[in-house]
Amino acid sequence: MRSRLYLDHNATTPLRAEARDAMLAAMDQCGAASSIHGDGRGMRKRLEAARQQVAALVGVQGKNVVFCASATEANNMALTLGWQRDGKPVARRMAVSAVEHASVLNGTHASDPPVLLSVGAEGAVDIAHVKAVLARWRAEGTAGLVSVMLANNETGVIQPVAEIAALVHEAGGILHCDAAQAAGKIPFFLKDIGADLLTLSSHKIGGPLGAGALVLGNDALHLPHPLIRGGGQEKGMRAGTENVPAIAGFGAAAEAAQHCFGVFGGHVLALRSELELRLRASSPDLVVFGEGRERLPNTLNFAEPGMPAETALIALDLEGISVSSGSACSSGKVKVSHVLTAMGVTPALASCALRVSLGRETTFQEIEFFIAVWTRLRKNIHDRKQGRAA
Template structure:
């Protein structure tokens, strides 16, 4: 009998939680358009508003400030505009400051002119260079600053509270991509200090195609929405809502309120994976190891072994892994994240990401160790023959 496959690519997408599946199936039975005032429409609207409350509870925001989108990418494109009004201040923001390790949807999804954008460097551990941020903010311009809570490739966590304090002291706003952080670390907008959060349901047990832009204050207004039309989502995002996906998102958010227990388990499993890899490849290098990281993410390289070679060997042995961001996988292009961390190109070209999720178990780790031992043996033969 063929061995079952091990899924270790949860940062790309997670399996659907059973509770989420049930919520979506129930929603599929509703025929009404949520904008209609009849009973069927009100039933659909009730599901959306329940989901909105659940996402708000997960992030510490007001429910009315949760704007549903098709995912994190749309949320980023919606938020990254100079035309954000803060209270009565309606001047466009003059500059966008973006950390060099951001997700591609932030690095290329903004609606600023290219000469208005400044990349902020990170340290060799992948943490934003706070001195560089201070210098960029000191110019005195009103800025939009975009920094991930957690990096999708390395899992490195950013000091969002410290960043927010610096940003707000200069009259600027902070957009925080929390797509990878949701369900793995605490996300409270008051504690973080972020003005906007980006979320995507499929990263923590929800469906693909559902996300949100969460505003931290009633004082914020996006003056040029991407989608214009019927005025859904308080005019921030027109279009008939995907009720089933939103219901699933809301259920995933409700389930994620128990993140702390799951996170502790994931960290133990992640550390077990590292031990397993090190047994087979003692010279492995872990990226971001000196920084705080997500509890579920292990990004490493085996010197002299290209990522493509190792990924193919793992896949043939029934292990689903990644070379980094799912938006770049299949292309196996060099990682801009590791380049920004000043990782030598040859070593970075071997980067592999293993990421755990809600369905991961110790049995997965033990099975990985068994299979990786065989993979490592084959790789050693390849290296010695080279």
């Protein structure tokens, strides 16, 4: 029997062997990282080693990495107007792009709803709108926190974060960047994109579920009233006994990911290009979202007009293929993507969108299998439609 074909790596990706080994080693050791005895110091050593590994992935010092339970928590931590720089508040307004992950759109902590920054038809943030919002804040004599993801989880579109960061800093504000999808797939350092706050996820890079990080751009930033308060762990930024096994796996995955950029930039990109080419050949009406922009090398979001995503997802699943609509809500139901809606895609076309996201171990044979299944599925659906029409 053929094993399932997993092509939903933007949702989560398989655990790396290095991460599993690091987790098992940490699980075999007892102690809380805050304890001062030898067992506690042993766990602290594992924790700090992982901190350095995660820091190295984005080119920062370990002291600027704050561990938490997920990228969602990191985003919630970042999106507060309580941030201070050298003891002084740095933001009184907030703006987020309209294509952010739900944990940004629903996780903002501000008295007024944040400004939604519009995007163009290809899914990139409208720089003119960013400038207009910043100009308005300036006229009011205030500054703000702006949140723009590095790469979109649905379309893979890479955002002009460095350009936006420069504008935000010129206006006296701070920039948060959710890099959960980009980390491990494209190389970048925090200083190069200009972010003040950066979100990372463990399970998106081959680490375990249950670990994430908020990375600070410099030592001057501080959050005096964190979301989770208690014993003062993580330098008072996030209370609670650290989940060292998960964090150790996160660190090992981050270190391994540094050696995989060539795989994503070469092998995976070649597979995605072949997949896109073959899909277009079999489906002349195929629409690829964000095709005019630079995208993550592993991500393809497309729609065949007249083929509802829900129907295609079920049919592919029955064939043993796991993909996503790119817009599944927490209940598991398919709904129209807010990302495609923000891009101006019609509801009818957006309801047909599928996201195929490849992984480091995806093979050419698997792409061939997907194409064969898709071609047969497309023919069956169109034949049934023609039969009903007749």
